[in-house]
Every structure is written in structure tokens, then in C-alpha cells.
Amino acid sequence: MRQQTDVAAAAVAEPAAAAVYVYGVTRRAPQTVRGEVAGLSGDHAPVRAIEGGELTALVSDVPADWHAASRKDVAAHDRVLSELMREQTVVPMRFGIVLPSEVAVRERLLQRHGGELTALVDRLEGCEQMSVKAYYENEALLRAVLARRPELKQRADELEKLPVARTQRERIALGQEVAGAIAEQRSLDERALVAPLTGPVEELQVDAGASEQHLATVQLLVRRERRPELDAAVKRLADEYSQRIAIRYVGPLPPYSFCAFALEEEPQPWA
Amino acid sequence: MALAASGNRYAGGPSPSGLADVLDLILDKGLVIDLYVRVSLVGIELLTIDARIVVASVDTYLRFAEAVGRLNIADDDKQGLPELMENMTSGGAKSKTSGALDAAKEKIGGIFDDDEDDDGEKEKEPARKERPRRSRRREESSE
Numbered sequence: 463m464r465q466q467t468d469v470a471a472a473a474v475a476e477p478a479a480a481a482v483y484v485y486g487v488t489r490r491a492p493q494t495v496r497g498e499v500a501g502l503s504g505d506h507a508p509v510r511a512i513e514g515g516e517l518t519a520l521v522s523d524v525p526a527d528w529h530a531a532s533r534k535d536v537a538a539h540d541r542v543l544s545e546l547m548r549e550q551t552v553v554p555m556r557f558g559i560v561l562p563s564e565v566a567v568r569e570r571l572l573q574r575h576g577g578e579l580t581a582l583v584d585r586l587e588g589c590e591q592m593s594v595k596a597y598y599e600n601e602a603l604l605r606a607v608l609a610r611r612p613e614l615k616q617r618a619d620e621l622e623k624l625p626v627a628r629t630q631r632e633r634i635a636l637g638q639e640v641a642g643a644i645a646e647q648r649s650l651d652e653r654a655l656v657a658p659l660t661g662p663v664e665e666l667q668v669d670a671g672a673s674e675q676h677l678a679t680v681q682l683l684v685r686r687e688r689r690p691e692l693d694a695a696v697k698r699l700a701d702e703y704s705q706r707i708a709i710r711y712v713g714p715l716p717p718y719s720f721c722a723f724a725l726e727e728e729p730q731p732w733a
Numbered sequence: 734m735a736l737a738a739s740g741n742r743y744a745g746g747p748s749p750s751g752l753a754d755v756l757d758l759i760l761d762k763g764l765v766i767d768l769y770v771r772v773s774l775v776g777i778e779l780l781t782i783d784a785r786i787v788v789a790s791v792d793t794y795l796r797f798a799e800a801v802g803r804l805n806i807a808d809d810d811k812q813g814l815p816e817l818m819e820n821m822t823s824g825g826a827k828s829k830t831s832g833a834l835d836a837a838k839e840k841i842g843g844i845f846d847d848d849e850d851d852d853g854e855k856e857k858e859p860a861r862k863e864r865p866r867r868s869r870r871r872e873e874s875s876e
Contacts, residue, residue: 486763486764487764533752536752536756536759536760537752539759540750540752540755540759544750553764554763554764555763555764555765556759556760556761556762556763556764556765557759557760557763559765559766561766570766571766575766582764592747593750593754593755593758595754669757681758693746693747696747697745710748710754711746711747711748712747712748712749712750712754712755713747713750714747715750715755715758716763718755718758718759718762718763719758719762721762721763721764722761722762722763722764723764723765724765724766724767725764725765725766725767726766726767
């Protein structure tokens with residue numbers, strides 16, 4: 463089952479030779495851009511800087527045969543930003559931003575939105591994003607629910623003895639209550655997860671769990687010098703809940719979660 | 734301690750990110766000029782949205798029925814989860830649910846299938862721990 467053909471067919475972009483892919487924006491051109499960071503298609507399209515006003519956009523040429531995003535491109539986007547952020551504060555673009563020309567990057571991005579971008583760089587200065595992912599251990603969520611609401615289990619046992627056909631409504635009602643109790647437990651656990659992390663960080667976002675086992679992911683914007691405090695807080699958390707919740711702690715990342723908005727609300731065709 | 738032995742688990746400090754860790758951030762977060770500029774990504778957008786709808790539209794009743802059935806396992810340590818799932822009268826709910834999830838995953842996975850640089854990254858959920866029994870060794874490969 464190959465999706466790739468569909469992806470290629472759906473991609474309407476026919477980038478001209480002059481089109482550029484934008485990775486992010488920094489205050490000034492980092493040293494590493496001087497041909498040393500390989501871009502989207504490796505060494506054929508090294509990352510270069512386009513300066514405009516007080517800001518610099520980090521871009522590379524869009525390969526002429528580039529139709530649709532592949533895993534390699536997504537990885538390249540992250541690799542470039544991760545390398546650049548070691549040197550200075552980078553505002554990461556979402557994957558897939560392509561502008562028609564260098565002039566468009568200068569005018570449409572750096573000049574038109576100079577104020578917002580400068581404010582954003584200031585806000586992120588000296589900070590990095592860390593990610594705390596929390597997963598329930600085997601059935602830990604259900605066990606916690608039953609510990610809090612033992613009567614749910616009793617009612618389930620009673621229903622079990624009765625014919626399904628005659629107790630369908632009761633089963634659904636109980637199921638709804640269980641679902642409610644699960645949601646309640648998740649939000650309790652989420653609060654317990656987030657509370658000890660608020661101290662050391664500048665900003666924090668909670669991404670809801672993507673599955674029943676995934677409790678939540680907490681995205682943290684932390685000043686570099688306060689990282690040890692955060693690391694210690696995560697460690698305490700992981701130790702305290704180790705029987706119920708597994709923690710995966712990842713980073714540092716480009717601060718994607720803290721730049722997650724559109725500069726322009728209305729699409730404005732620029733072609 | 735036992736937990737530290739497992740690679741995907743918290744082991745005293747942050748881990749460097751793998752693509753699976755940041756994929757949703759790269760695709761969904763970060764700065765956008767406007768959505769029109771993201772035109773070259775039409776294909777990926779559709780597939781991502783599609784996958785989410787599949788997951789979200791799993792029938793509600795089946796989920797409730799499943800929840801009721803699962804209440805029975807909480808005090809039963811003898812059986813593992815998979816056997817219990819099969820034994821349940823409402824077992825269909827679980828298999829349908831995970832079927833939909835798998836299909837969605839497969840779909841997303843398909844986007845990246847063509848690449849030759851297969852570094853074998855998978856969603857890095859921490860390996861499931863066995864039921865808390867201190868003496869038991871926890872093997873990642875147990876699943």
C-alpha cells in the first residue's frame with residue numbers, strides 16, 4: 463500500500479528554480495550557515511541566509527524536482543533547526559514553508575513582519591523547548607479509576623450475571639460513567655504531572671494524549687540556565703509515579719510549540 | 734533500578750529527540766506565514782487529517798461497551814491483557830478500535846515509506862512495563 467503516489471499527485475506546487483524553503487528566522491546570520499549545514503536535499507542545497515532589516519531568514523533552494531514531502535525532508539527540517547539553535551535563538555517555521563523568491567522572503571516575511579518576529583526572538587532568547595511525555599503503565603489508568611470508584615466494579619459484576627440483551631441500556635449507562643471516571647482520573651493525573659514543572663519554566667503547554675495510554679505531553683520553554691532545575695523536577699516526577707506512569711523526557715528542541723501561529727490570518731495569494 | 738535499564742524510559746536526564754518524538758511538532762507547530770504558503774504540503778496535510786478522523790470516529794457505543802468489559806480485568810493478575818481482550822464478550826470493540834488506530838498509523842507511515850534511509854525509528858512510547866512485580870526482569874522485547 464503506497465501512499466506516495468497520492469501525495470505526489472496531490473501536491474500542486476511546481477516550485478520555480480528561484481523558490482526557497484524557509485527553515486526559520488534568527489536575529490543575525492549564524493556562523494554555521496556558511497555552507498556547512500546541508501539543507502533539504504543534502505549538500506546540493508546548503509542552508510544560506512537572507513538578511514532583511516534586523517533579521518535573517520535561513521533558507522535553502524527548493525530542489526527543482528521536489529514535489530512532495532518525504533520523511534527525509536521532515537528530518538532535514540528538524541536537523542537544520544537543531545544545528546542552528548546551538549548557536550543562537552531560532553524561530554522555527556512549521557515544516558513546508560516555501561516562498562517564490564528571495565525577494566519574497568525579504569519583503570513578505572522579514573520586512574512585513576519584522577516587529578512580530580523581533581518580539582518573538584526576544585521572547586525565546588536564551589530558551590529551549592523540552593518535552594515531557596507521560597504514558598500509563600499497563601492498565602494503570604483503570605486501576606486508579608477503580609481505586610477511586612469501587613462501586614463501578616460492583617455494578618459491572620452484577621450486570622455480568624444478567625443477559626446482555628436485557629441490560630443493554632444499563633451497560634451503556636455504566637460505560638458512560640466509566641468513561642467519565644476515566645476522563646476525571648486523566649485530568650487529575652495531568653494536573654499532578656504539570657504542577658511540579660511550572661516552577662522552572664517560562665512557558666508551558668499541555669498537548670492532550672493521543673491514545674488511552676498516552677496521558678499527555680507537556681511542552682516546556684525553559685531558560686538554559688534553569689535546565690538543571692527542570693531536569694531535577696522531571697526526575698522527581700518520574701520517580702514518584704514510576705509504578706503508574708512512564709516518563710519520556712526529550713530535548714532540547716527548537717521551540718516549535720511556542721511559535722505555533724500564523725503571521726497572517728487571511729490567505730493572501732502572492733503569485 | 735529496573736526502570737533505568739529500559740532505553741525508552743526516563744534514565745536520569747533528557748534523551749536526544751528522534752524523528753518520532755518531534756514529527757507532530759514539525760508538522761503542526763512552528764511559525765506559519767499563512768496556510769497558502771504551505772501549498773507544497775497539501776498531500777501530507779490531507780493524510781494527517783484523514784488519519785485523525787479515522788481515529789476519532791470509532792463508534793462511541795463500542796468504546797463504552799469496551800470500558801464495561803475491561804472493569805473485569807483490574808483485579809485479575811493471572812491473565813495478560815491480550816487474552817482478556819479476546820475473552821471479553823465485547824472483545825470486538827477493542828479489536829475494532831485498535832484496527833482503526835493501526836490503519837491510521839499505517840497511513841501516516843505510508844508517507845514516509847519511500848525513503849531509503851530507514852533508520853528504523855518508531856514511535857518511542859516507553860516499553861510497557863509488566864505488572865509491578867519487583868523481582869521480575871523487564872525485557873523490552875516481551876511485547
